[in-house]
Amino acid sequence: MPTNEADESDADGPLEIRRRPVLGSVGAAGVASALGLSVGTGNVLAATQDGDWEAAAEERIEEHRTADLEVTVTDADGAELDGAEVNVEMQEHAYDFGTMIHAEFLTEGTEWGGPMTAPDGSEYGEDDQEQYAETVEDLFNMVVLENLHKWGQWEDNQEIADNAVDWAVDREMDIRGHVGLWGNIDAHAIPADVVEAMGVEWEAGGAENPEHDPEYIVERSMDHIEDIISHYGDDITEWEIKNEVLHEPEMIRAVEGDGVDDESVDHLEAEILGDWYEKGQEVADEYDVDIAVNDYNTLEGGYQDEQDEYERQIDYLVNERDIDLDGIGFQTHFAAGETLEPDEIIDNLEQFEDYGAGFRATEFDTFQEWDEEWEGPEEQGEYLHTFLKTWFSHPNTDSFLIWGHWDGVHWGPDMGFDPDGVLFDHDWNPKPAYDYYTDLVFDDWWTEEVGETDGGTYATTGFKGEYEITASYDGAEATTTATLSDGGDTVELEIDADGDGSEPADDSVDEPGDSDDDTGASDADDDGDGIPGLGVVSSLAALSGLAGYALSRSADDES
Structure with missing residues (x-):
């Protein structure tokens, strides 16, 4: 297992919350293009290829973010x-920064009804569960369930999945639906009766x-798509309708061919x-929920x-079947030998x-155990920096x-x-x-x-x-x-000269959906659209073991 190469001096001493103001005198000329729809990047690609990728990324970030x-x-x-x-304090990101969650451990502290254990056999306890929940809430504004929205597992564990969704909704977090359908039998992603209808014997899962x-297969799968999307409604912001079509074609082959091994099926x-x-799309549109590939x-x-x-x-779905696709998911599991230079990331996305x-980085990690290994955690961290900064700078991306x-x-x-x-x-x-x-x-x-x-x-x-x-x-x-x-x-803010914040000015009008906070303020352009985000201001203090940008030992640290 990779060792932690972080500075050991960060492990001791009291921690206090720290935020540094950013964007001090940056004067963006305005947002030149809307996020997400076919925005070209050629104007800054040349700068990236000339070598100063970070300056080019920051230029795009200023323009689009x-x-x-x-x-x-x-x-x-x-x-x-x-x-x-005037004090301006950011509370939440509009951009989605998320993580995968283990629904059962998050909500119950268990795995398959028993203790969750480490590879060495030791058990994770209540403190681990609390730390897990705190870090999810403090560091992210989006979550995706690791397993329990996969068809077979959802039918067997719906209550646990629902509890995890409720946990995230209570914290105003966005949730990705992973997945509607996935053709992986061994991952218990397909119910046993459907596996049998695929013509497959699978004793471990009860398909005998x-x-x-x-x-x-068609009847059950269509019913399931409707059931799972409508069950959660707009609590789930997006669903992958069919996951990993490239690599898990068996269910499609079983429907359109002679069985799961029929390679003649495209x-x-x-x-x-x-x-x-x-x-x-039909069901998701009822709840204003996005649909995606992954x-x-x-x-x-x-x-x-x-x-x-x-x-x-994607071209088949969009141009031949007229699907209004909202998201293109890139899993972005990077082994050491699969990394991309910043200009290559931009180039590939084009x-x-x-x-x-919109582009979603749905499953990012820098997993160690492949043919070519990372030198260590520091190199993995450096690549996260490079990838995330480049990814965030691209105007079509909206989640990581x-x-x-x-x-x-x-x-x-x-x-x-x-x-x-x-x-x-x-x-x-x-x-x-x-x-x-x-x-980052x-x-x-982050703006203060x-x-x-x-x-x-x-x-x-x-x-x-x-x-x-x-x-x-x-x-x-x-x-x-x-917002x-x-x-x-x-x-617009109105202050009572006698010493109290006053009501909004007489000529202000509360339009439908406008916020009314009774604090002597009115928002001339507020469209009423709150964006779920990161609850970091009040809760980072709970992370007593964390060492990072926001946690420092004294006021002398600030640069």
């Missing part, structure tokens, strides 16, 4: 207040009387594949043939820009998920290898990747600004997300919230 904020401060009579102090019955352009997506070896280096086949599948769908942030919940042992979670070892010691991740997400891309009004107005630029804004003047203050999104936002 930030927006302008203007705060106007007046007194009760509407007179603009010059020199009022196989009889090929394509019509039964599973990437199969009629049933389009039918499944049509059904998924597969591996679709972005990693050395798999151009598979990437071309993935595009063929292949998929013409399908009107880690496939296991802790060694205690990782897929390595299922493959016969040591676990290799991205951020923490078994004992919750942060790996170098933890610092790289938090430095909660420091470089303090300034004064000039002529009654304070203007700044911030990362898109949710904000709390406070203005103070002559001992009085007023506070409001704002910074494409096009920026303008906020």
Whole structure:
């Protein structure tokens, strides 16, 4: 198992919460293009290829991930207040940063009804469960269930899956649905009766009387797509309708061919594949839920043939079956020999820009146990930095998920290898990747600004997300919230000269969906769309064992 190469000095001493203001005087010219739909990147690719990839990435980030904020401060009579102090504090990211979760351990502290054990046989206890829940909540704003939304496992463990979804919804987190259908029999992703209808004997899963019955497979699978999407409604933000079509074609072959081994079936352009997506789209549209594709070896280096086949599948769904695809999932499991340079990441993504769908990094990790191993955790952390910064800078991307942030919940042992979670070892010691991740997400891309009004107005630029804004003047203050999104936002704050925040100005009008916080503030451009995000402000203090950007030993650390 890889050892933690983080600075050992970080392991001792009291920890205090620390946030550093960012984007001090950055003046974005405005958001030039909307996120997600076929936005070209050729104008900055040349700069990347010239060598300064990070400068090129930061230029794209400023253009696509930030927006302008203007705060106007007046007194009760509407007179603009010059020199009022304005405090702008980010609360949540608009962008989704997520992780895979073990539903049962998260909610019950167990695995398959018993203690969850480490590879050495030791049991994870209540403290581990609490730390697991805290790190999920504090470091991420999106989750995806590792196993219990897979068809066969969901039918057997629906209550546990529902509890995990409820846990995330209570914390205003986004949730990816993984998956509607997946053709992997051994992963218990297909119910036994459907496996039998595929003509497969599978004693371990209870499929003992196989009889090929394509019509039964179609009926059961269509019912399941409707059942699972409608069961959760808009609690789930997106569903992968059929996972890993490239690599798990057996269910499609069983429907359209003579059985699971019928290689004459073109599973990437199969009629049933389009039918499944049509059904998924029909049900998902009822709840305003996204639908997506997802597969591996679709972005990693050395798999151009598979990437071309993935595009063929997407092209079939979008252009031949008229599917309104919302997301293209790239699993992004990177072995040491599969890494990409930043310009290669941009280049590979360009292949998929013409399908009107956002890009999702759905299962990122830098797993150790392949033919070519990483030199160690520091190199893995450095690559997370390179990939995440490049990924975040691309205007079509909208989410980045880690496939296991802790060694205690990782897929390595299922493959016969040591676990290799991205951020923490078994004992919750942060790996170098933890610092790289938090430095980007909660420091470089986190906005906290303090300034004064000039002529009654304070203007700044911030990362898109949710904000709390406070203005103070002559001992009085007023506070409001704002959503910074494409096009920026303008906020009006009214302060009572007698020392109390007053009601909004008489000419302000509460439109349907506008927030009403009764704090003496009005948001001139608020569209009412709250964005679930990262609950980090109040809860990072609970992570007593973490060493990272936000946790420092004294006020002297701040640069």
